[in-house]
Amino acid sequence: MNVVASSPEGLERLLAKEVSDFGGKQIKILKRSVSFKCDLATFYRLHFCSKIAFRFYREVSRFQCSDKNSLYKGIQSSFDWISWLPTNKSFCVRVTGKNLFLRHTHFTALQVKNAIVDLQKKYLGSRSDISIKNPHLIIHLHINNKEAILSLQSTVESLHKRGYRPLMADAPLKENLAAGLIQITKWEGKTPLIDIMCGSGTLLIEALAQYLKIPNLTKKNYLFENWIDFKKDIFLTEKLKLINNDLGDLKISKVIGCESDIDIFEQAKKNISLAGLEKYIELHNMDFANLRINEKPGTIICNPPYGRRIGDEKELINLYSQLGDFLKQNCSGWTFWLLSGNPKLTKFLKMKASQKIPINNGGIDCRWIKYLIN
Numbered sequence: 545m546n547v548v549a550s551s552p553e554g555l556e557r558l559l560a561k562e563v564s565d566f567g568g569k570q571i572k573i574l575k576r577s578v579s580f581k582c583d584l585a586t587f588y589r590l591h592f593c594s595k596i597a598f599r600f601y602r603e604v605s606r607f608q609c610s611d612k613n614s615l616y617k618g619i620q621s622s623f624d625w626i627s628w629l630p631t632n633k634s635f636c637v638r639v640t641g642k643n644l645f646l647r648h649t650h651f652t653a654l655q656v657k658n659a660i661v662d663l664q665k666k667y668l669g670s671r672s673d674i675s676i677k678n679p680h681l682i683i684h685l686h687i688n689n690k691e692a693i694l695s696l697q698s699t700v701e702s703l704h705k706r707g708y709r710p711l712m713a714d715a716p717l718k719e720n721l722a723a724g725l726i727q728i729t730k731w732e733g734k735t736p737l738i739d740i741m742c743g744s745g746t747l748l749i750e751a752l753a754q755y756l757k758i759p760n761l762t763k764k765n766y767l768f769e770n771w772i773d774f775k776k777d778i779f780l781t782e783k784l785k786l787i788n789n790d791l792g793d794l795k796i797s798k799v800i801g802c803e804s805d806i807d808i809f810e811q812a813k814k815n816i817s818l819a820g821l822e823k824y825i826e827l828h829n830m831d832f833a834n835l836r837i838n839e840k841p842g843t844i845i846c847n848p849p850y851g852r853r854i855g856d857e858k859e860l861i862n863l864y865s866q867l868g869d870f871l872k873q874n875c876s877g878w879t880f881w882l883l884s885g886n887p888k889l890t891k892f893l894k895m896k897a898s899q900k901i902p903i904n905n906g907g908i909d910c911r912w913i914k915y916l917i918n
């Protein structure tokens with residue numbers, strides 16, 4: 545199978561490594577995605593194990609397409625719709641990209657829909673309905689100049705929604721972005737980990753989920769179960785391997801979260817418990833300035849407020865200065881990682897960065913910055 549996995553911007557290399565670790569071949573790194581080849585077992589395994597991917601798209605055909613007529617013909621002739629889409633099952637169409645004559649994705653999607661239902665009516669005498677919420681197939685068309693790439697999307701919901709976070713703080717990180725940030729720190733459970741402003745707990749949950757090799761097994765609407773080449777035995781074998789994954793006597797260092805806002809602290813507690821990780825995380829409802837650090841040096845992570853509203857910045861200058869002072873006074877020998885969305889504020893830490901990695905956090909151009917605290 546030819547597959548494309550979509551990725552948060554800046555984490556494509558990590559996603560490529562994951563795909564390779566779980567069995568993908570001929571991997572190519574693209575912008576906000578990774579393409580690769582794999583068999584069905586690898587495809588199912590990646591849905592359970594990838595911590596970075598948003599979605600997977602299985603390519604089913606490519607054809608030349610310069611305008612609406614060639615699109616209509618290409619759609620009808622390049623895929624076996626009659627076998628894959630029974631008329632009592634629904635579908636929806638998503639389009640990305642454009643060319644000179646197909647400039648509006650909504651118009652292009654309508655054209656794709658018409659081509660499919662016209663074919664059904666001609667050969668089967670009836671047609672499928674359209675469903676956005678609960679389709680049998682999601683058909684994805686990407687137009688790149690004169691080429692159209694037709695794929696099937698494998699889940700309705702994005703895989704970053706792990707299911708442990710119905711409750712959200714104000715500015716939570718997406719789960720897959722948090723997982724990627726943790727992978728970059730190379731924290732591997734053997735040294736202490738502290739999130740000094742933990743919000744709803746996403747970074748800590750993702751860190752532990754990776755270390756404990758907890759797969760994404762919450763019930764997803766896997767559309768590949770509707771594909772005519774779905775192999776239930778392979779799917780269940782892959783799932784069982786993960787459920788029976790024996791971690792032996794795994795030791796974990798202290799994992800600590802600190803959050804000053806009582807409501808957000810309570811959300812973090814609930815999310816951690818929903819993720820089944822409460823026995824591994826020590827949570828404190830306090831200002832980080834009051835946190836006593838008695839552990840041997842490890843990793844401190846932090847996704848502080850950035851101050852996007854006017855007036856916020858002044859208040860936050862204090863927070864960043866205090867944070868810099870606290871780290872220098874109490875955390876000698878620790879490694880500190882900060883997600884910076886505002887370089888003006890980051891300056892007030894008065895610390896020298898040893899690495900800066902560009903990351904896009906929900907449209908904000910951020911840096912994941914590493915500091916070695918003397």
Ligand SMILES: C[S@@+](CC[C@H](N)C(=O)[O-])C[C@H]1O[C@@H](n2cnc3c(N)ncnc32)[C@H](O)[C@@H]1O
Pocket residue numbers: 713715716717740741742743744745746747802803804805808830831832833847848849850863
């Ligand atoms: C951007 S949010 C963190 C979001 C988090 N990464 C998540 O995914 O939910 C920043 C958090 O820092 C907390 N915070 C701000 N000042 C703090 C302080 N002095 N001590 C501890 N927490 C603080 C805020 O209440 C907020 O929840």
